[in-house]
Amino acid sequence: MFYRALVGESISQFRHYHSRRRSLAGLCDLFDDGTACPACPKADGTMIVTMDANFGLVRKRSSGKSVTEPLHGNSMFVRDEDVEEYLLSHPDCTKPTEDCSNFKAGNLLQSQNQQRKIDVTGVFGASCRHEIPLTFLNMTHGERLAYPKFIIRELEKRYKDKNVNLHFIYGVACVLFTHMHKTGEGIPQGISMAVPAFHVYGHKLQFQIMYSTRRLPGFGLTDGEGMERLWSFLRRFSRVTKEMTPSHRLDLLTDALLYYGRRKSTDLEVQLIQRWDKAEKVWSFAEKEISAVLKEAPMCISERDVQQWMETEIEVAQPARLKTRPTDTVPRWKRNYVMKLTKFNQLRSLNQEYPTGDETQLESDLQANTME
Known part of the structure; x- marks a missing residue:
């Protein structure tokens, strides 16, 4: 316990002293303490x-x-x-x-x-x-x-x-x-x-x-x-x-x-220059590849069409549970209710067209109406 208090604490204080001296953040709030990216x-x-x-x-x-x-x-x-x-x-x-x-x-x-x-x-x-x-x-x-x-x-x-x-x-x-x-x-x-x-x-x-x-x-x-x-x-x-x-x-x-x-x-400036050079090379290569593909296309296709395909691809790949339902869409339960109510009225009107005792013809018409 004494070893940890003497040795461990002194080493921590030494490291902290060097850190404060290097940044001088305690002297002015505008100084960088090393936690912000330039x-x-x-x-x-x-x-x-x-x-x-x-x-x-x-x-x-x-x-x-x-x-x-x-x-x-x-x-x-x-x-x-x-x-x-x-x-x-x-x-x-x-x-x-x-x-x-x-x-x-x-x-x-x-x-x-x-x-x-x-x-x-x-x-x-x-x-x-x-x-x-x-x-x-x-x-x-x-x-x-x-x-x-x-x-x-x-x-x-x-x-x-x-x-x-x-x-x-x-x-x-x-x-x-x-x-x-x-x-x-x-x-x-x-x-x-x-x-x-x-x-x-x-x-x-x-x-x-x-x-x-x-x-x-x-x-x-x-x-x-x-x-x-x-x-x-x-x-x-x-x-x-x-x-x-x-x-x-x-x-x-x-x-x-x-x-x-x-x-x-x-050496952040060196990294940024290297990344900029890489981005320019990738951009130039991508433009050449896209131009070659568009020239070989069987019909007139523009870059706008390619962009539209990419957006459609993302939309199709999105799971149904994540898709936002349009605000003007009728709820499913209302559509089902209207469909069942319409079917019920059709069957009721069909039942009134046949007199009592003509169940065979009524049954065959009901089956045909249901299959439709």
Whole structure:
């Protein structure tokens, strides 16, 4: 206990001191503390966010409790109490049960004995399209839909009244979209969802059409796999953080995330130039391919026709339960009622045309009328 208090606390204070000296965020509110992406819009624009869960960053119950709050506060991680309160108020946000994805979450590989020994089952987080870490939270269950919904709510509040459209990329965005549609929440205005370019091939064909980043407008050439690269860097800390107290663990992970974001933003201009060159090459190649296809078409087809086919393809692939019913459509029960009432009046008028005793002819006419 004394060793942890002397050594662990002093190391945490040393790292925190270097972090404050590097950013100087405590001296002026206008200074960047390393949590904001320099390339993403701060207002009036579109921001692409990738979300994912990491079940390797666990914490053992036997690692003790914290005496003090984390030195970094909630600069990167949301308060556990806020997440737990949200989970209690959204008990319907259970784990995804849809079978559209063939990918299995990492927590399914853990045994029951292992789960009883840990109090934090992993980390759920989000980063921007430039792979700058944004916000994270500790998970105490499996991969529940409440975690991405909480992240969406937090980022929506952060960019409220700033006219920023949020485009989220999530491995099971199709399940999340369907769940929010079923519960009546709906997707807030200015928010759209997609599945990462690699993960989408593990989904059904209709969801590949509906949620691929290559098919939806506004996502460009973003592959959505930025969180996987971030987890690859952060997994090296799992052996250390699982033995730490909650506050020391959050401080170390926050320091690692700040370092990762600083490393990404240092040569961000080089990455943007490379992505711009790639986008120009893809655009030029696509234009040549489309022109060649249109020339070989048997009839006069324009690019507008191709665009219309793409829109029709997405509309046809959309499940019936997600399609919005037009407001001027007559309800089904009214149509059925009118049809049955019309049939009843026909049978009653047919019955009045025949005198009593002519049941044979009446029965044959009724059968013919029913078959019609």
